[in-house]
Amino acid sequence: MSGSVGIVSAQRATFEEPLSFSCGKVLPRYELVYETYGTLNADKSNAILICHALSGHHHVAGRYADDEKNTGWWDNMIGPGKPVDTNRFFVIGLNNLGGCHGSTGPASIDPATGKQYGSNFPMVTVEDWVHAQARLADRLGIKQFAAIIGGSLGGMQAMQWSITYPERVRNVLAIATAPHLTTENIAFNDVARNAILTDPDFHGGDFYQFGVVPTRGLRLARMLGHITYLSDDAMAGKFGRGLRSGEYKYGYDIEFEVESYLRYQGDKFAAYFDANTYLLMTKALDYFDPARHTEHNLARAFAPVQANYLVVSFSSDWRFSPDRSREIVKALLHNKRDVSYAEITSQHGHDSFLMQDEQYFAVMRNYLERVAEETR
């Protein structure tokens, strides 16, 4: 039977050695918050790293003792008897640098100025994150991960691991991801960023000092993003043309059910998420392009990879479409790596990777079962 990892608590690792970023900036010291589930075995060979996507964080599974309703964002996938089985694996979730859930980010205090970093925080890339994650792995004594798993932007980190530290990861599970964003994706991100950047409360990123939050911009950014993570069919199925009051009001207040939903999602998100983090995360997405260093030849970018791969895509995901996953598969085939590819029929768009689905979970479970057997 599958269950929950139960009550969990976050931990904090402080790093005193400076970290250089791709953009040229340096953080003299930084902190990463993380959670772990399961037990690290004696030879430290059963560790799995979970990389989070745009709005994710370290609270991947379980609940908090003082906040029972706060369940981890991938709790359906991770736990005892679940596809990522915490009876067999030692699972690590962390909040990436630049985040707003406890790791050093734009709202943290810059020791050089005594003020919040704000616009001074380094622009982060997937490569920077992977370097920071590797230091956390060093701290935990993990030389090689049994698997690194990520969806969307998380999948990009998992892939980057296998390129940057090929000997440190045996399996990559790259889910609903892409070898780089499409033009259209970058365009969507730019509209979202512009919503924040043009909010009068943004103050060039230093809004903390003014005691305000660019809520309107962040809310719009989230509303736009949210639309693109769903599919036309999923939205039509959920809301149709349903009207809240049953009739046209001929005004700009909420009329259609979908407006109500989107505004609620926007408000909820803007109430806790940091605008600078949102900007940083979308830029990290835009910048990710391992083939940039190999004359846009992805197969060559993947040449260092030693890991075995499971690539998963979802039929209705138009932001990270199955075709993009096929590019990853093709590059791995060129390099004669072990790779399996599953295209899951799902109507939930990009968000499908967070949903429970029989075929998706069977594929994940079966793959990780093999990983567990090889680890024993």
Next chain:
Amino acid sequence: MNTSIIESRPDFAAIAAWIPQGSSVLDLGCGDGSLLRYLRETREVRGYGVEINDKKIATCIANGVNVIQNDLDAGLADFESDSFDFVILSQTLQATRHTEALMNEIVRVGREGIISFPNFGYWKNRLQIINGHMPVSKQLPYQWYDTPNVHLCTLNDFELLCDHLGIRILGRHVMNESGDVNLLPNLRGSVAVYRFKREA
């Protein structure tokens, strides 16, 4: 389990007999991955399967077989030319829509192709037609109205197609329930396995 696979699928043994140790293999329509698993365990073959069925994809992964979910009728665009020693299509040819295009893809991606298929010219099939019915047998277990088989052929037909496509046949192994067939294969064979390559 290896021997049981070979017993239940005699064409697997014929296919395996042509594959040298350590070859690279692409198995099209690989099902649950048993052939690839057999080839890996007995011949240290490095391989991938292509399959469209969800359940079979999950089973292949459970079997530790590399599998790529893809529709064969969409072609083999994910695979580079001459990237495999062998491309195998076992008991699937008759269910492909764009059979001619797929044959060309097989000899593009593989240095050699190996195909097994049920022989429509087998005398028991002919007998059923003479008696006024579409053949139904162990090799062709479907009724005409629910069969996935849209491109059935005889040995002669297959050889004509190869000739038409500029494909050179390198070997042929014909079988029926009682074993290998050498005499009158198009009449006495129920299953055929061919090995072929693109004309240089």
